[in-house]
Amino acid sequence: MVSYRFSFELAVIAAALLPGCVSAHATILGTFTSDGYIFTNFDPTLTSGAAGSNANGISNTGQIVGTEVNGNNTSVFTNYVGTPNHTALLNIGFSDVTNGINSAGTIVGGNGTTAFVMPAGATPATLPTPANASAETALGINDHGGIVGTFTNQTGNSPGFYLPSGGSPVIINGPSGLDTAVNAQGINNHGQIIGFYVGTDGQTHGFTVAPGGTTGIAIPDPTIPVVPAEPGATFVFSQLLGINDGNLAVGYYGDSTTSQHGFVYNLKTNTYTFLDDPAAAFSNGVEVTQITGISNIGELSGFYTDGSGIAHSFAACPVGVTCPGLTVANVAEPGSLAILAAGLGLLTASVFRRKPS
Numbered sequence: 001m002v003s004y005r006f007s008f009e010l011a012v013i014a015a016a017l018l019p020g021c022v023s024a025h026a027t028i029l030g031t032f033t034s035d036g037y038i039f040t041n042f043d044p045t046l047t048s049g050a051a052g053s054n055a056n057g058i059s060n061t062g063q064i065v066g067t068e069v070n071g072n073n074t075s076v077f078t079n080y081v082g083t084p085n086h087t088a089l090l091n092i093g094f095s096d097v098t099n100g101i102n103s104a105g106t107i108v109g110g111n112g113t114t115a116f117v118m119p120a121g122a123t124p125a126t127l128p129t130p131a132n133a134s135a136e137t138a139l140g141i142n143d144h145g146g147i148v149g150t151f152t153n154q155t156g157n158s159p160g161f162y163l164p165s166g167g168s169p170v171i172i173n174g175p176s177g178l179d180t181a182v183n184a185q186g187i188n189n190h191g192q193i194i195g196f197y198v199g200t201d202g203q204t205h206g207f208t209v210a211p212g213g214t215t216g217i218a219i220p221d222p223t224i225p226v227v228p229a230e231p232g233a234t235f236v237f238s239q240l241l242g243i244n245d246g247n248l249a250v251g252y253y254g255d256s257t258t259s260q261h262g263f264v265y266n267l268k269t270n271t272y273t274f275l276d277d278p279a280a281a282f283s284n285g286v287e288v289t290q291i292t293g294i295s296n297i298g299e300l301s302g303f304y305t306d307g308s309g310i311a312h313s314f315a316a317c318p319v320g321v322t323c324p325g326l327t328v329a330n331v332a333e334p335g336s337l338a339i340l341a342a343g344l345g346l347l348t349a350s351v352f353r354r355k356p357s
Helices: 008-016
Strands: 021-025 028-033 037-043 050-060 062-071 077-083 087-088 095-103 108-110 115-118 134-139 147-152 160-163 170-172 182-186 192-198 204-209 235-243 246-253 260-266 271-274 287-296 302-305 311-318
Touching: 037 050, 062 095, 062 302, 062 311, 077 095, 108 147, 115 134, 115 147, 160 182, 160 192, 204 246
Parallel strands: 050 095, 050 287, 050 311, 095 134, 134 182, 182 235, 204 235, 235 287, 260 287
Antiparallel strands: 021 087, 028 037, 037 311, 050 062, 050 302, 062 077, 077 087, 095 108, 108 115, 108 134, 134 147, 147 160, 147 182, 160 170, 182 192, 192 204, 192 235, 235 246, 246 260, 246 287, 260 271, 287 302, 302 311
């Protein structure tokens, strides 16, 4: 068992620096060592009657943004920002979803119709709209203020977009250039973009766009591992959701049992590493882990579902790495070391991923 000692007072001070936030405790659901990571599973505990949570993105300073689903209404959300040990409520619209955050604390998101950007301490502002756009959602932001997302054009197709800081939107096409649904999900500080698109088979697949480019290059689909509880499962689709400056991307794949499993993809070596939250459990024959973001030190954000099918947020810190906002005792465990610890993180963790498709 890995024990944590949380820097609660520091997190409260950090939360107080962000106007428009309401400080709140988070509920730690457990800590687990698995496959070289320490997973901290949590729910922000911001609203009564909330039915689980989803961590949607992480910054290079360890701040996490995500959502709670309010009761049985899957279209009403409470958004949060924070670390697993402490979260803060974001006072934005209940139809809006926070999708990304950068090191300055600037948050991006949308409601499927209007995209927004919200600098730390400010109120949400509507993003510039690409020409002839009828809907827009912002999905990721880098430390230079570059924003990526997706929009719907006058023909009903949905290209991706890249909005440089202070510039005009640039259209991002999928690998064929004619794809009807392109989600530009993440962008690192070098300008490398990742995301997913709908292929000719009707399923989503990952892509990447080189810095300065506008057309995606298809990412090879993973050869999925054998999951003991899913005999005979075959690959169906994959989505890339986040990228760091080391060109490590994260996401998940779906298989023929309708389960979903997380992965880290190395764009330099074109190799996949598969990774599920240790607490993920089957509900009606389906289990889910989605990895939604990765920081430059390799800390992950994401969510998993439990035995009741309820989603919960997680942060996963690589063993031996100091992750902001978490203090971890060095405890020897069979086959691994539990990680060391950290200091102050400014504030840091969609309903089966937020993506419009």
